[in-house]
Amino acid sequence: MITLTLNNNVELPALGFGVFQSAPEVTTQAVESALSVGYRHIDTAAIYGNEREVGEGIRRSGIPRDDVFIETKVWVSDYGYDEALHAFDKAAGKLGVEQLDLLILHQPATDRFEKTIAAYKALETLLADGKVRAIGVSNFMPHHLERLLGETSVVPAVNQIEVHPYFTQPEVQKADAEHGILTQAWSPIGGITFYPGFGDERRNVMDDPTLQRVAAEHGKTAAQVMLRWHLQQGRSAIPKSTNPERIAQNFDVFDFELSAEDIARIDALDTGVRNGPDPDTPRPERFAIVIPEA
Template sequence: MPALGFGVFQTPPEETVNAVETALKTGYRHIDTAAAYGNERQVGEAIRRPGLDRDEVFIETKVWISDYGYDQTLHAFDKSAGKLGVDRIDLFILHQALPGRFDLTREAYRALETLLADGRVRAIGVSNFMPEHLNALMEQATIAPAVNQVEMHPYFTQPAVQAADTALGTLTQAWSPIGGITSYRGTGTSTFDDPAIGAVAAAHGRTPAQVMLRWHLQEGRSAIPKSVKAERIAENFSVFDFELTDAEIATLDALDTGVRGGPEPDAVTLEAFGRDIPEA
């Protein structure tokens, strides 16, 4: 799996094809989407456009909580694969822990294990799982998640989650990796305007976004930035030709506020967040 992926969260379907096609032409080979984003079909169309071989593009998508349960999750694979226009999904993950109905979560993960054994997916994982959720999952699961995708940026580094992932051999993957969520929450300083990040960026002749992505990669995480602007898509990919010093990495590590920008994982319930996922 390429460590740097391209995300399409909140990208409208009508903008998704162009954004993903631009990303692929820029050099990205890892595309992250989800059933709940409503743009899997457009991601699939964009992947076919540049004429790349299927094996050249790593596709990651997520099962929404409304499709948890063993049979329901097996069918969720059919829906996602149908929209993407593929026979196999490279990384198939559970979108939320759904702690209030963790029995459904366990059954959904059991379905992922079946899909893996059948060769319909190459790897399985989770998203927004906290240490207690990982522990509860592994009480019955036979295969540890390959990936745990969580909110992760310099203002919210989730050290306990990273430690729990490492203990399982699970890769931590960052959504909102450059702190985009800090810029639209409307409170406090955005990571893009942080003077410490800005100083590191200036020292390398780079942008704050590039520094934050490089920070993730050097610390061994995967990162999934998103944009619909061609210049930003290219900027976010241009992070492989410079290196942060240990002191600079420590500077970014020290910015953690412990403040989550996204929803609390324990607050995600079927009653509040359930939605029907259309058929393929």
Template sequence: MTTPQPHFTLNNGVELPQIGFGVYQTPPEETADAVQTALETGYRHIDTAAAYGNEKGVGEALKRSGLARSDVFLETKVWVVDYGYDQTLHAFEKSVAKLGVDQIDLLILHQAYPKYFDKTIQAYKALETLLADGKVRAIGVSNFLPVRLERLLAETDVVPAVNQIEVHPYTQQRELQDFNREHGIITQAWSPIGGLRTYSDGDTPLTNDTIAAIGKAHGKTPAQVMLRWHIQEGRQVIPKSVRPARIAENFDVFDFELSAEEITRIDSLEQGMTMVPDELDLDAFGIEVPEA
């Protein structure tokens, strides 16, 4: 039996497992098997998104698992084409139908959409309605910079429970993390081991000598060191893989602790390589979210 993992408590009292399983870029035909493996390993938080096109696979894995619905924390995201009050309410209906559930534990906006920020605000107000109606247990955002969060907080009533952003040793976004913390917003780290970015010199956090040395001292891999670093600094993490061995490795981070000196050494690896979400041409993505 896998030892139950610790949880973070969101700003509305809902508990979120410290480590989740992500399915970004996981092919729809591989999603059910990958999520099933994760659930068998002990993960109890699954993070998906309407734009990933694999919510049905997540739902299939949940069905196969035999686990009670209350045992698995499901998170998904509304894509920008479904922003707007009524559109976002319908986006929820599409997601629950694909996931095969009645309630979503955490529903978030996938991206700030500066070009249509009024629609972004209306989308968030729809999340507030879903929360008030008990159709979701918590709401939040992803890839929101402080300037966007400030406007959101000024024009809505519910403080986001999470802001899911890119964080790893080379891209730490400390100013944004500080803003989140000051407002009681949990930082969720996507790409927590830095595997989604291409570096010109071929170096990555996974091949960094400092991280490797810390891992060697603990008998852990660089990925495990980074995931532990996130957890000890108060971030929730969402690693991803379709390989059973790597899925298990990423979950095996609760039996060691980094020293303050080791954490400082990892903190010092910041390279300021932040992807600025506001600069993305979201219209060019061409992502449509079909009906269930």
């Protein structure tokens, strides 16, 4: 496993296991499978509705709690200072832990950014109190980061954004790097089923001829090549699967290396078209979603 050192010296396993859109009834077994093949970083979120099952999977795995890096996210309906403090209590309770390794804001609430700032200040308090080891954000564009940094004290350790060969967001990655923020990729292999309605005409990254050629040259799958591409460029990546064979394949990326030419060929695939929602588009309906207490 490759580890990355965050800006507060916390070590993060670069390859994490994601559970976005994993139904609660299959999440526990998926987490167990991931930990059994070597993952030591699990990424979930309040809005996924499976934090409890993630915690159960970690416990059933037999892996000591201190050996598993747990990351979760505060949903926008829990933004605000007191609300975000309580969001930590809800998440920790469902996961069955006293401390989180990384807690991040799920999205910038662009139409209620003052609540975003207040929620981040709550994360700063949780960090100071030792309830979380690191804090960060997700889906923050450079202008969101600038405003956040101008009104808070702790630079985010992580910015989790959509990154895959068809959408690399170089301007966001550049802004992250300038501030010492680790870029973490969600949808790292360009999953096209994640967001129905967003880019229905988009192509499946896995079928790309260039990626298929690079994969064949290395005796690997296109997914493995993409994950290796992330790791060699210093990003954290969060692949997701509930299939035990696919989970194991996605972890089998530490025994080969892409050449500079390979990386350049993959970089050239960027279309500038995102698969998921635009973080700058206000979506008031998000605030109507109530995150359960337990």
